[in-house]
Amino acid sequence: MASSRDKVRAFYQRYIDALNAHEFDRMDEFAHEHITLQSEPGTREDLIASLRGIVDAVPDFHWETQELAIDGHRLAARLINTGTAVKEWLDAKPTGNPFEIVEYAIYTLRDGKFLHMTAMHDADALQRQPVTGSYI
DSSP states (O other), X not given: OOOHHHHHHHHHHHHHHHHHTTOGGGGGGTEEEEEEETTEXXXXXXXXXXXXXXXXXXXXXXXXXXXXXXXXTEEEEEEEEEEOOXXXXXXXXXXXXXXXXXXXXXXXXXXXXXXXXXXXXOHHHHHHXXXXXOOO
């Protein structure tokens, strides 16, 4: 029988898989209708709009979980984000070059879905990535 921790780990992997498939309309499987985003009241639609904004700027955006800590109903993750920006994102101009940055995310679950979601991207690292070649 799977432990509670294993179920949470599997839930989070399904979430990451949906993100990487850019299946944002599936967020009702993962997030409550009313949630807290970045410590502010929000909705699942706000989450979806944020995710769509990311892939609008970085169409090949990819999330890869490097570490996942689970403590009951709380999760903390360190992820590697990769992609190639075609529009400005996190105050960095698109260069036409792929990037790799770290994301730290903290979540609280209630009734098997996200209730609180906070993520921090290493925007400074994105802005420091070398510019080689030209962007057309």
